[in-house]
Structures are given as structure tokens and as C-alpha cells.
Amino acid sequence: MDIAARSPIGTRLNGLAAALGDGLRTHGHWVRAAQWVVVLVYSVLIVVPAVLPLPDETAHVFTHLTVFSQFVFWGIWWPFVLLSMVLVGRVWCGVLCPEGALSEWVSGKGRNHAIPRWVRWGGWPFVAFVGTTVYGQMVSVYQYPKAVLLVLGGSTVAAMAIGYWYGREKRVWCKYLCPVNGVFNLMSKLAPLHYKVDADAWRASYGPQSALQNTPPCPANGAPNTARTVRIQPVNCAPLVAMRKMEGASDCHMCGRCSGHRDAIALTVRSPNTEVVALGGHLATGWQTLLILVGLLGIAIGAFQWTVNPHFGEAKQWLAEWLIDREVMWPFAENAPWWLLTNYPAQRDVFSWLDGGLLVTYILGMGLVMGVGLALPLAGATRLLGPWHTQRFYHLSQALIPLAGCGIFLGLSALTVNLLKHEGVPVYWVGDMRLLLLVGANLWTLALAQGVCQRYATSRSRRWLAQAALLPALALVNYQWALMFWIW
Ligand code: SF4
Structure with missing residues (x-):
């Protein structure tokens, strides 16, 4: 689905994109300067609020640094970084992320050890995402600056430690261990931009023709230099990223350093459906499927939902009575440290062991329920397309990426909306906007599902049946958001 191959506008867009990529490469020093500015702002916003007194009810975004930092991190940074993945790929990672910049910088001065097998384990994106999501809720990371310092600062320290030990000027943390790497990897599959590798041009860059093109003229007489060996930077x-074999945008951090390399790599415009539909057949993995079905559409929804679910309180009440009847009192103790469970007595916000246990059970339970509830229709659709093939199941699951991404954006932006409300900004338009985004994400998911089914279906009827089998999965996800935003 090469856009340039189809229209003159595509050719023009590709020219612009390639120039943009080259600009990023040639202005790398500005990119690095911008990274250090972001590192500075990030450090101030995670460290200073942690030593300030907690804000009271009257504090506002522009009157208290803690509220400001809360708004910046959770109201703007998180939802819009996520959105940027879909719009421009992982530019955030390669150009602005402070953690990546610090990890790479330390790596340049570190021990340069080989990357061990445990770091390369493919399950980290899922496990790290689940762990951070659940832990963030246990310590109320959206509300308290000490928790922010622990979660974000801890992640940054870990990124630097990994950078120090492994690789030379590399981002080993970002590639394997970053808790949001898996999410960004999935979202960037939808980006309309990627660095495309021209395999023929790459191969030709070894040949004499390329040598002539790349070799400067003889400094003595200006004659063309016919030497065959050219040192390519x-x-x-x-x-x-194994640049020569790079496919798609999900592993690439869009830093632009390889733009124009061997005259074979250029930033290119593509259809946002290309990577999922055309490449998912061999690039989709089981861990990615688990992250979509259990992580983004289960655990993340549970983490957004538990505070507004009225049945959560009822379940807690029932369990409390059950425990009291049996004279089991230790779950009511509120003695867990703040770094394990939320514990801010002055704010009257303290989790007992019962609260903590229930919230973890709720979030993990949502992961299980949604995982199974989504896997069943997906498995049905996979089977309707022909004999069972696990890779096809993985491929089909990627059609749900727009819906998963939209949900995370809506969940995160719910906090933005609350903060805006607190600032007195009118938010009457939010319900309509949510509905619009959900409808758009559903349509996009259906379009991807159609593209994927088309690749496998042996007949039109099978294709339609498989697509229809996916509808309960969409309905289940939409129902969860309807509960959160319109019913509860
Ligand atoms: S593939 Fe190129 S643009 Fe992507 S991260 Fe590597 S050097 Fe940067």
C-alpha cells in the first residue's frame, strides 16, 4: 500500500516526508538539545512536587506546582503521547523521551556488557505494562507526587542502570523493558509515517555504481573518482533495529539518524492500515495478542473503572461483613506503607489490606474476563476463515488496536476532563467527543478486520461470517466504556 505509487499527491507527500527525515538527521544536535530540555523539565516536575506539601482543595493548576505537574503528566503528557504514536509513530521515543535520552547517554559511558537472555525475553512488554498499571493504582500514582516520583523516577533510574550495564550508546531499556514499549509498539502500527527500506537500493549500495555516486571527485584534478570501495558512515x-530488514514502524523510534543511509532509507507516507493488514500475518506475536486482549482491553479498563464501579463498594461491604462474622480482622488494618498501598491519613485517603486486595483482584479479574471474552469471538472468526491457525488468531487480534488505543486515550483523558472541570473549564462537549471517538475507533477496527479477513477467506460468505463473529468482541469493549462514561 505504497501511497506514492498511487498518486502524484502521494509522491509529493513522500518527498516532504523524506526531507523531514533528512532534516531530523542533519539537525541531530538540536534534537539532543531538546532532549536535555525535556530531561530538565521532567526532573523538576517529578522531584519538586514530592518535597512540597500536598495541595488542598483550593489549589489550581497555576497556583500549585503539584497540581500543575499532575495536569502535565496525566492530563496532557500521557494521553497525547499515546495519540502521537498513532499520528507520527514513535517520534516521542526517538526525539523527546527523557528516559530514553538518559539511558542512551549513560550507555555511552557504561560497561558495555552483552545483553543477557533474560533482558531479551519477549514477555516483558506485557508483564511490565501489567505490573506498572496495577502498582500505579495501588499507590494512587495519579494523585500523589511521592508515588509519581517512585513510579516514574524508579523507571528512569532502572533505565539508566540498564543503559550503564548493557550496550554502547544503545537504548536497551527502551527496546526490551520499558513498561510502555509494548503499547507504543502496537499504536505505532497505525501511524501513516515510517522509515521505509528500499532493499534494491541497499543492495546496490555495495556495487560499483553506488561507489561512483558516493565517492567525492579527486581533490587534485577534480576528475571523477572511480575507486570501488566507499566508506559508508x-x-x-x-x-x-536491524535497519536493513526493518519492516513497519513499531520497533523504530523515528529518530531520523538513518534517513538517507545508503540511499536506501527514507521517511515515507503509507496507509495507516498497511502494517496491521499486510504485515501482521508474520509480525504479530502471542505476547502482542496478550497485551491487546488482556492488557489494554482488560487490565487497563479495570484500572480506569474500579473507582467508578458502584458494585465495587457493594462487594467490599459484603466481604467486610463476611470477614467480621468470622472474626478475621487483619484485612482492615491500614498499616501498609505508602509505597505499597495508598496511605495519606491527612487527606483521609488510606487503603486497608482489604481495599488493596480487592482492587488488585478487580483489575486482574477484568484482565481475565475481558481476555477470555475477547478471545472467544476472535477464535470463532479465526476458525471461520479456515482450519485453525494460531498466527491468524494473532493477526486478527491486531484489528482491535484502534479500539484498544482509543480506550486508553479515553481513560487517561477522563483525568484531563476532571482536572479541567476543577479549573472551571466547561466540559459539556466531552460526552459527544467520547462517542465520536468510540464510533471512529469501531469503524477503524472493522476496516482492519475486513482487510485481515480478506487475506485469508476463501469465499465472500466466509469473510462476512468471520467479520460478523468479531462483533461480540467489539460489543463487549463498547459496553465497558458505556458503563464507565454513561451508565454508572
Ligand atoms: S531505524 Fe533509523 S529512524 Fe528508526 S530508530 Fe533506528 S536509526 Fe532511528
């Missing part, structure tokens, strides 16, 4: 791809 190596490129340091910090997130360790």
Missing part, C-alpha cells in the same frame, strides 16, 4: 540505531 555507520549509523547508531539506539533501539537496536
